[in-house]
Amino acid sequence: MANKSVWSDNRFWQRTAAWVTGFASILLIWLTFDTSAQISMGNDADLKNGVTKRVPGPTVINYKISYEMSTKRGHEVPYIGGNDGKGGSLFKEKEKFFGRDDYSEKEAADLLHLGKLGSQAKNCMDCHTLMGNGAYYAPDLTKAWLDPAWGPEGSMQAVTGKSTKEEAMAEFLQHPNLYPTHARMMPNLGITAQEAKGLVAFLKHLSSIDTNGFPRNFGKMQGALNGK
């Protein structure tokens, strides 16, 4: 056996497989610890103290959220409570959500919990995408809260007969079959008023998550049809 090359030795390749797999797994686990710390949900104190979290606390629903280009990062990022002009959030500007901007940590967390449960109980991801993951039968919801269609410049408030973004969204979610926007219509999923409120809170919170600039150029080119 002295002349046999190591390259044609099964034991050698078996050990290689074990070492490579072990090394990759350990690296993945190490990165998981780092990532887990970075994506843990923030809290109300973070928002009040101006601490930027990749996933802000539920009380982010008390604040105005925008999605703007950051020259520092080279892509769009969510700004919470205004833009400080230096690539960070200001955490100052509030925004009423169903008439209030003083949701307590517990109230906001309960709403988000209800919304996240609702997003699963109604199989949202099997038509829509959330952060790009899901099915491709309906629009991506990552930044749905910031979609111009629901804002004062869009049509959905008039269509649903509501005067705020959150009320228009909640109304649509409860009776989507009454408000067609395309031949492909969302079915009525029996969403209650409270569940709809939770889902809108979930969507508002979702829009505040730092997704490294996905989706790109969101809503910046309205009406740019046919390459014009």
Added chain:
Amino acid sequence: MANNYLKSESKQLATWYFTFAAIIFGAQLVFGLVAAIQFVMPSFLYQILDFSIARILHINALVVWMVFAMFGSVYWLLPDETEIETVGIKIGKLLFWVFAAAIVVVVLVFLFIQVGPADQTTIWFITEGREYIEAPRWADIGIVVVALGFVANLFLTGIKGKQTGIVTVLMADMIAFSGLYLAGMFFTDNISVDQYWWWWVIHLWVEATWEVFVGAIAAYGLIKMLGAHRQVVEMWLWIEVSMLFGSGILGMGHHYFWIGTPEYWWEIGALFSALEPLPLVAMFVHVLYDWGKTQGAQEAHHEKVSVIKNRPAFTWFVLNAFGNFLGAGVWGFFHTLPQINLYTHGTQFTAAHGHLAFFGAYATILIGMFYLAVQGKNGIKVMKSTKLSIWSTSMITGGVMGMTVALTIAGYVQVIVERAQMGATWSGYFDSQSGAWFTQAMDWRLLMGVITFLGFVLLATDLLRTGKSAIHER
């Protein structure tokens, strides 16, 4: 059964798994057709069997039939590899019925209850609503119990009998495969954490443990169908395992570009997932090289007969080598770099990749295993292709290729109109979906889906009939 050549109970159990898998395979295609029709005609079954439900059933049926066929494949090859009867076969049979019954209940609930109120009872009993693994929590626990029983049988048999390289790889692979499912069994309000762990199930299944499983099955098939040299085959298998896990485990980073996770995943995901096609090239070379080598050795002795002991199965194994490389490798590489993925993520591009990858990497080789089982069950020495098997193979392969091309074109439209121009808004999305290129692509996809389904009907007929055909050498 009157004419059953199977002496091994393990192989008999394998045929149960294969039969159930083939039925669910058919169901997968039926619900896929429903979803494809809805893209063309949105009012079809609106508020009766909506797209979301059709899609859940389409993809869950896909996962379930493949898992059944994978379990079946292991029960099939264990007696050949270990040279003993599988340990705990009675429990294996019981678990088969538990698994099958659970699947039927889950499907009926998906079909007739569909959604529930936003509380934990829905998560436990109706749907977990997490893409691909929607099965409610009670079924999750059932799946874990069944998988543990299966892994126990595999380990006890592997330890007691002859432990070949193939069995060793399968033992390591199947315990990882079962264990990873646990990562998909919890609820959290934090969607970034949710998706982080969700990918541990989805990605580490289909881009790591399942691929290694395919490597092991291909190795078994080459030895079984060609009489390829075990030492060479197993050496290749270990190289493939190194390359698959070496690229696939950290290749998971390509799912962590946009879900709230830090930027360093761009580099890690790009580098390792770009390497993912390499082992698929290796597997492709491996299959064709061994084929040429054994055939060449035979012809050196002036014998002109084919070395292939099972033509239809070997055809599917070769299609696996091509399809895995094309569908998983090339179509995956198209959009794996973050600069491109920023625009293609979550579009029909992904659907195109998904269709060709699952077909090319998994459906092909598992259909090949169906044919090996038909051969074994009917005591056939050399199995030939019938007209039906050639037609069904051509129609299924052509149909899936056609769907893939159609979806790729639809993906281009969506990327350019919705993503590049309109920035992924609600109106941008529907503008992309209304373009002529998109709607025509969806018409073609439906047509190709129908061809695939007809091909499946021929395949099922062939699997039922060919065992009794007189053309085979017995």
